[in-house]
Amino acid sequence: MVFNFNGVLVQTRPLAVKYYNEIARDKGYRPIAPDEAESLGGLSIRERCRLLGVPLHRMPLVGMAIKRRYQADLPALSAITGMPELLAELKSRGYKLGFVTSNGKEASRAFLRHNRMELFDYERYAAHPFSKSRDLMRFVKSSGMDRARLLYVGDERRDLAAGNRAGIVSVGAAWGYDSSGLLRQSNPAFVAERPEQLRAYLLDDRFEGGL
Incomplete structure (x- = not known):
């Protein structure tokens, strides 16, 4: 099993909003209001850019700047409750x-230590937050895992679309960045609203021993 980190293991949306608003003040973009963050999860990246006045071609740079901060x-x-x-x-x-x-390797490993989650057999660190499909395929190659027996858990529509392109069965985690409705647009095998629903899905008898 392979998990997206931010949004699935840890909720970073409040930090993303905080640092986006700092950038927005500098660049003249519209800030995100305190009561607006959750509703943005139902919009595509293109729609968010249009609403906030961020040029679409600038969003990858904005995303990387937020993540660095x-x-x-x-x-x-703290980890997502139940994860x-x-x-x-x-x-x-x-x-x-x-x-x-x-995320950076040192920050990610420190988070895992802090939350007693040093349980992972494989790690893949990407330099760019918008290269999910390529990163998944590189993960498969470097881990030597059979993609037919791999399940990917992501919290954004683009995560699940990347899983589709890589030929990997995907599950949506609706407690992260994107809403369950947006996640379903990428035709995942399942969308979990809460970690306990993900547990029930993964540990159903159909999945014992792998996919």
Whole structure:
């Protein structure tokens, strides 16, 4: 199993909004209001850019700038409630676990130590947050895993679309960045609203021993 890091293992949306608003003030973009962040999860990236006045071609740079700013905050954050226990149970049942992230290695590992989640067999660190499909395919190649037996858990529509392009079955985690409705547009195998729903799906008898 491979997990997207931000949004699935840790909720970084409040930090992303905080640092986006700092950038917006500098660049003249519209800031995100305190009560607006969740509703943005139902919009595509193109729609968010249009609403906030951010040129679409600038969004990758804005995204990387936001991520750079919150690396110092990441180690002290708490994991999504229920995820450490789910990972431990999956590990005890023989699942191989991996993650893909554009966070820095030191910050990511510090977060895992802080939350007692040093359970992963495979790690993939990407330099660019908008290269999910390529990163997934590189993860498959470097890990030596059979993509037919791999499940990817992502919290954004583009995560699941990347899984489709890589030939990997994907599950949506609707507690992250994108809404369940937006996630379903990429035709995932399942969308979980809460980690306990993900647990029920993964540990159903159909999935014992892998996909």
